[in-house]
Amino acid sequence: MSKVSLRVAGLKVHYRTLRGDVKALDDVTFAVADGETMGLAGESGCGKTTLGKSLIRLDGRMRHVDGTVELDDEELPIGDTARMNDFRFREVFIIPQYAMSAMNPTRKIGKMTKELLESRGVRFETVRTELKRRLELVGLAHDVLDRYPIELSGGMKQRMVMVLSTLLNPSLLVADEVTSALDVSTQRAVAETLVDFRDRGFVRSMIVITHDVSLVYQIADSIMVMYAGKLAEKAPTDVIVDSPRHPYTQLLISSLPEVGVKYADKRLTGIPGSPPSLLDPPAGCRFRDRCPLAFDKCSEEPPFVEVEHGHYVACWKA
Amino acid sequence: MATTSLAGKPEAERCCTVDRVSMVYKIGAFGGTDLPAVRDVSFEVRAGEVVSLIGESGSGKTTLGKMILRLCPITGETITVDGVDISTFKRRRLKTYYRSVQGVFQDPFSSYNPIFKADRVFSMIKDEYFAEVNAAEWRRKVAASLEAVRLSPDEVLNKYPHQLSGGQLQRILIARALLLDIRLLVADEIISMLDASTRIDVLNLLADLKAQGLGILFITHDLSLGNYVSDKTVILRRGRIVEMGAPDRVFGNPLHPYTKSLLTSVPQLHRKWERVEAELAAGRAGLTGRCIYHERYPNGDGPVGLDAERPTLAEAEDDHFVACFQADGEETC
Ligand SMILES: Nc1ncnc2c1ncn2[C@@H]1O[C@H](COP(=O)(O)OP(=O)(O)OP(=O)(O)O)[C@@H](O)[C@H]1O
Ligand SMILES: Nc1ncnc2c1ncn2[C@@H]1O[C@H](COP(=O)(O)OP(=O)(O)O)[C@@H](O)[C@H]1O
Ligand code: SF4
Ligand SMILES: [Mg+2]
Numbered sequence: 001m002s003k004v005s006l007r008v009a010g011l012k013v014h015y016r017t018l019r020g021d022v023k024a025l026d027d028v029t030f031a032v033a034d035g036e037t038m039g040l041a042g043e044s045g046c047g048k049t050t051l052g053k054s055l056i057r058l059d060g061r062m063r064h065v066d067g068t069v070e071l072d073d074e075e076l077p078i079g080d081t082a083r084m085n086d087f088r089f090r091e092v093f094i095i096p097q098y099a100m101s102a103m104n105p106t107r108k109i110g111k112m113t114k115e116l117l118e119s120r121g122v123r124f125e126t127v128r129t130e131l132k133r134r135l136e137l138v139g140l141a142h143d144v145l146d147r148y149p150i151e152l153s154g155g156m157k158q159r160m161v162m163v164l165s166t167l168l169n170p171s172l173l174v175a176d177e178v179t180s181a182l183d184v185s186t187q188r189a190v191a192e193t194l195v196d197f198r199d200r201g202f203v204r205s206m207i208v209i210t211h212d213v214s215l216v217y218q219i220a221d222s223i224m225v226m227y228a229g230k231l232a233e234k235a236p237t238d239v240i241v242d243s244p245r246h247p248y249t250q251l252l253i254s255s256l257p258e259v260g261v262k263y264a265d266k267r268l269t270g271i272p273g274s275p276p277s278l279l280d281p282p283a284g285c286r287f288r289d290r291c292p293l294a295f296d297k298c299s300e301e302p303p304f305v306e307v308e309h310g311h312y313v314a315c316w317k318a
Numbered sequence: 319m320a321t322t323s324l325a326g327k328p329e330a331e332r333c334c335t336v337d338r339v340s341m342v343y344k345i346g347a348f349g350g351t352d353l354p355a356v357r358d359v360s361f362e363v364r365a366g367e368v369v370s371l372i373g374e375s376g377s378g379k380t381t382l383g384k385m386i387l388r389l390c391p392i393t394g395e396t397i398t399v400d401g402v403d404i405s406t407f408k409r410r411r412l413k414t415y416y417r418s419v420q421g422v423f424q425d426p427f428s429s430y431n432p433i434f435k436a437d438r439v440f441s442m443i444k445d446e447y448f449a450e451v452n453a454a455e456w457r458r459k460v461a462a463s464l465e466a467v468r469l470s471p472d473e474v475l476n477k478y479p480h481q482l483s484g485g486q487l488q489r490i491l492i493a494r495a496l497l498l499d500i501r502l503l504v505a506d507e508i509i510s511m512l513d514a515s516t517r518i519d520v521l522n523l524l525a526d527l528k529a530q531g532l533g534i535l536f537i538t539h540d541l542s543l544g545n546y547v548s549d550k551t552v553i554l555r556r557g558r559i560v561e562m563g564a565p566d567r568v569f570g571n572p573l574h575p576y577t578k579s580l581l582t583s584v585p586q587l588h589r590k591w592e593r594v595e596a597e598l599a600a601g602r603a604g605l606t607g608r609c610i611y612h613e614r615y616p617n618g619d620g621p622v623g624l625d626a627e628r629p630t631l632a633e634a635e636d637d638h639f640v641a642c643f644q645a646d647g648e649e650t651c
């Protein structure tokens with residue numbers, strides 16, 4: 001796991017709105033190794049989905065302000081939708097947040113699959129056998145292809161989406177909140193399928209976006225935490241969970257209820273306050289207003305630096 | 319107090335009793351197929367108690383909540399609140415009922431109309447129940463109930479739903495329920511859309527409300543959150559209760575195979591799935607091939623729980639009940 005698969009450098013992406021630019025991603029720099037599964041966590045609105053989308057395709061209101069994305073040593077033309085088409089699906093694939101509800105309810109799943117493949121210039125016949133093999137692997141009968149999305153349960157739909165999105169063995173898969181709407185047993189099955197697909201080589205590296213740190217703790221090699229459009233910390237999974245260095249990560253981890261923890265014994269506190277507006281983010285460390293350790297120096301922006309091998313933090317106190 | 323309107327005054331603490339209720343949906347073309355969504359369920363929510371109703375999606379949790387809220391017909395036996403049978407309430411009586419029993423649901427966004435300001439949910443309550451209260455007093459009342467859910471009126475009043483976060487919208491709905499002096503709150507998956515920090519705020523709020531004597535039915539598919547505030551845990555599977563009791567017992571010594579399989583799937587920090595599974599397998603060893611229910615009721619053959627004469631749950635230890643280990647409706651053990 002030493003070769004780098006994805007390298008993101010100085011990435012800035014804004015949303016254009018009537019009231020000005022929302023600075024949803026600001027100077028983001030990190031790498032994902034070949035074979036690495038990276039969890040991406042953080043509060044709602046911190047920019048996780050924006051980061052995922054930026055690796056694949058910017059939508060109409062997104063503006064690529066600065067920075068580069070390299071996949072397998074090749075720079076991705078992320079600002080250029082037409083040229084990105086050559087990479088999407090074959091090289092990088094994103095399972096969007098709400099993918100399940102986004103499936104066209106009036107199209108049979110087989111037909112949808114065929115159209116999707118053909119839009120990528122792949123003939124359905126050439127992958128039919130492999131498709132069936134993979135459906136079996138995730139416990140779906142072949143006849144799902146003749147069914148409509150509404151006829152499948154949440155877990156079945158999500159497994160179908162996973163099979164589809166990895167059919168052409170992309171280098172990188174971005175899975176955005178694929179388990180959030182599911183109950184615990186289905187959630188576990190879906191998460192384990194992701195790991196299994198990586199182990200079988202259907203996909204080489206993965207970014208698993210979620211607000212549930214305990215879920216990525218189960219399956220990820222590393223976890224990256226974002227705060228208000230910036231990176232706060234990235235480290236191997238056990239390090240993030242057992243000895244995080246960024247005050248935000250520390251609060252995030254300690255605010256999670258564990259099985260067995262009871263209000264009567266231990267009142268969890270959450271993180272007081274809320275993140276700053278990204279229309280006009282404050283100068284300096286963006287966590288400053290809520291940070292119990294803030295001091296003078298925090299009015300300057302802390303750089304995202306490697307404090308130990310593979311452990312990056314953006315905090316003056318780390 | 320609005321609650322005095324409920325006649326048949328309660329035994330000191332009793333709040334809501336669900337007694338052997340069932341619900342069958344008619345599905346398929348011409349409603350020709352029966353889908354039993356709730357089967358012979360009994361439990362109790364007392365004043366000042368949080369009861370967590372846990373089960374996977376489709377297990378019948380929402381249907382049960384809707385029965386208590388009378389959004390769904392009550393079939394089988396009955397549901398009583400403060401000793402009064404609610405199943406036959408009609409219009410005027412229902413309106414009084416909703417003064418003391420309210421529900422809050424999963425998706426806060428869907429409870430608001432995007433073209434109106436969010437605080438319209440308050441004025442609707444005023445028109446319905448508090449027409450005689452003057453404007454200044456009403457403002458004070460609203461401010462007080464917003465404070466109870468730790469929102470400041472300036473922060474949330476006069477704003478459209480899209481200008482507020484999910485957690486704020488969810489807390490406004492709870493504040494609305496509190497305006498009514500309720501005795502019982504049905505909270506259906508109210509935190510599953512929220513992120514960790516906001517979840518904790520809402521859970522702590524439930525704990526505060528319970529300390530003030532409110533009975534809460536907390537419906538969730540997330541076991542780690544079910545445990546945090548609850549006094550009693552009810553595990554539902556395919557419309558039936560499979561295990562019920564004090565959270566320490568149900569989580570610390572799960573007996574039913576289904577409860578165990580749910581517990582092994584909860585993603586936990588510091589404990590990976592394999593480890594949890596190994597520990598539970600060790601604990602399960604002594605139960606292999608046994609069924610606590612049928613050891614207690616050896617003659618109880620046939621589908622469990624459809625016969626009102628026979629208990630559907632066996633008491634395995636103090637405050638810990640379990641159904642037949644095969645109780646998934648189709649077969650017996
Ligand atoms: N189309 C848009 N126009 C303007 N602002 C947007 C748009 N989409 C997202 N934003 C803003 O960009 C920021 C990051 O949003 P993003 O969707 O990436 O968050 P997220 O971390 O994925 O949150 P969640 O956990 O809720 O999915 C937020 O402040 C959001 O309000
Ligand atoms: N209005 C309805 N008509 C037909 N079937 C329904 C209806 N509402 C729920 N169901 C079915 O009843 C079962 C229980 O549903 P529900 O109470 O919503 O479960 P939960 O809240 O535990 O997910 C499910 O199989 C569901 O599909
Ligand atoms: S840089 Fe300062 S304000 Fe920011 S997290 Fe570190 S200590 Fe807190
Ligand atoms: Mg998102």
Ligand SMILES: [Mg+2]
Binds near residue numbers: 379506507
């Ligand atoms: Mg439900």
